[in-house]
Amino acid sequence: MMKIELDITSINDWLNFPERPILISGPCSAESEEQMITTAKQIVKYFPNNIFRAGIWKPRTRPSSFEGVGEIGLQWLKHVKQETGMLVTTEVANSKHVELCLKYDVDILWIGARTTGNPFSVQEIAEALKGIDIPVLVKNSLNPDIQLWIGALERINNSGIKKLAAIHRGFHSTEQKQFRYSPLWSIPIELKTLLPYLPIFCDVSHITGKRELISIIAQEAMNLNMDGLMIETHFNPDIALSDAKQQVTPDKLYETVDQLQIRNPSDKNKTSLNKLDGFRIVIDNIDSELISLLTERMKISEKIGSYKKENNLAIFQVDRWRKTINRSIELGKSFGLDEEFVKLIFTRIHDESIKKQAKIMNQEIDPEIINKLFSP
Ligand code: PEP
Ligand code: MN
Numbered sequence: 001m002m003k004i005e006l007d008i009t010s011i012n013d014w015l016n017f018p019e020r021p022i023l024i025s026g027p028c029s030a031e032s033e034e035q036m037i038t039t040a041k042q043i044v045k046y047f048p049n050n051i052f053r054a055g056i057w058k059p060r061t062r063p064s065s066f067e068g069v070g071e072i073g074l075q076w077l078k079h080v081k082q083e084t085g086m087l088v089t090t091e092v093a094n095s096k097h098v099e100l101c102l103k104y105d106v107d108i109l110w111i112g113a114r115t116t117g118n119p120f121s122v123q124e125i126a127e128a129l130k131g132i133d134i135p136v137l138v139k140n141s142l143n144p145d146i147q148l149w150i151g152a153l154e155r156i157n158n159s160g161i162k163k164l165a166a167i168h169r170g171f172h173s174t175e176q177k178q179f180r181y182s183p184l185w186s187i188p189i190e191l192k193t194l195l196p197y198l199p200i201f202c203d204v205s206h207i208t209g210k211r212e213l214i215s216i217i218a219q220e221a222m223n224l225n226m227d228g229l230m231i232e233t234h235f236n237p238d239i240a241l242s243d244a245k246q247q248v249t250p251d252k253l254y255e256t257v258d259q260l261q262i263r264n265p266s267d268k269n270k271t272s273l274n275k276l277d278g279f280r281i282v283i284d285n286i287d288s289e290l291i292s293l294l295t296e297r298m299k300i301s302e303k304i305g306s307y308k309k310e311n312n313l314a315i316f317q318v319d320r321w322r323k324t325i326n327r328s329i330e331l332g333k334s335f336g337l338d339e340e341f342v343k344l345i346f347t348r349i350h351d352e353s354i355k356k357q358a359k360i361m362n363q364e365i366d367p368e369i370i371n372k373l374f375s376p
Contacts, residue, residue: 004150004194009162011199014135017049020262022228025253026053028243030073036080039235042250044084051108052086057097058242059114066241074104093121095128110137113169116152117141126159135163144171146187165199166191167230170207178292180209185285189278205232205246215256222260223277298356305357315357
């Protein structure tokens with residue numbers, strides 16, 4: 001791996017917040033002045049040092065979605081700052097956004113996932129920031145490519161921005177469905193290993209996509225000694241114009257942060273990660289993915305069971321089974337997995353699948369009896 005150096009100022013010099021995690025919370029989008037002020041006042045009661053976030057220009061997949069309120073939202077952000085004393089932050093995606101944010105005294109800028117994936121846009125923002133002293137937070141790109149993330153940090157740093165941090169917001173994945181964006185912890189771990197002095201925030205809202213999972217991911221971020229959390233917060237999440245499912249109320253935000261177990265960084269080197277914790281987090285994440293894939297597989301088995309029942313087909317078809325198991329064994333071998341191990345795992349999966357189908361075919365039989373029939 002090539003050597004990477006960023007010339008940055010310690011976060012303690014520009015954000016003198018002793019508590020961990022450093023919190024960035026506020027709505028996904030600025031919707032109205034009332035929504036901003038109400039949400040901000042509720043948050044600041046719990047967290048006077050919160051950095052208040054709100055998206056002014058929203059990158060939406062389809063043009064018919066709410067695309068943000070634009071410049072007027074910056075005025076509301078300024079009012080939040082005046083009324084609560086919190087620092088405020090928003091996403092910038094081009095030089096015009098930068099110019100407007102500076103005009104309205106936004107304290108911290110962040111670069112969104114879609115922008116990080118486009119070096120032209122990052123360069124445009126970097127040029128607009130030349131000679132300006134403002135902190136910039138860089139989210140990872142949607143595709144799991146650490147080089148794009150590092151490249152964006154370098155471009156911004158090259159234009160003279162020394163108050164820099166990264167935000168881990170999860171990655172697009174076609175495989176796992178448990179989270180909205182897969183955390184792929186090994187990527188932020190690698191970033192921290194390459195750049196131990198770079199602060200990292202974890203945007204738990206965009207990783208999870210649903211508020212029920214926020215505590216789990218926030219705790220994992222704390223286990224990895226990440227410096228802060230970004231959590232989308234709205235006084236009434238259900239009426240939010242964007243990302244309603246993942247936003248929490250300020251009360252819930254307090255409860256979530258209050259329950260976190262904050263780990264001490266290792267004594268010797270304050271910024272270094274505990275490697276073992278890092279590996280364990282990766283293992284936990286892989287296990288979650290395995291569970292999610294097994295669930296998907298069983299759902300398909302049930303569909304097959306119903307089809308076989310309707311068409312009066314046998315559950316167990318020996319040719320198909322032979323082909324499946326051999327295919328898995330060969331595939332496993334090609335990746336260096338032990339043949340016996342693959343055979344054992346897939347035989348158990350197949351047994352479970354047959355059991356599920358037997359329950360569908362024989363709905364008149366007590367499922368407990370079928371369980372016994374198929375117990376290994
Ligand atoms: C956001 O923070 O609301 C947002 C759009 O984030 P991302 O760029 O991570 O999708
Ligand atoms: Mn959002």
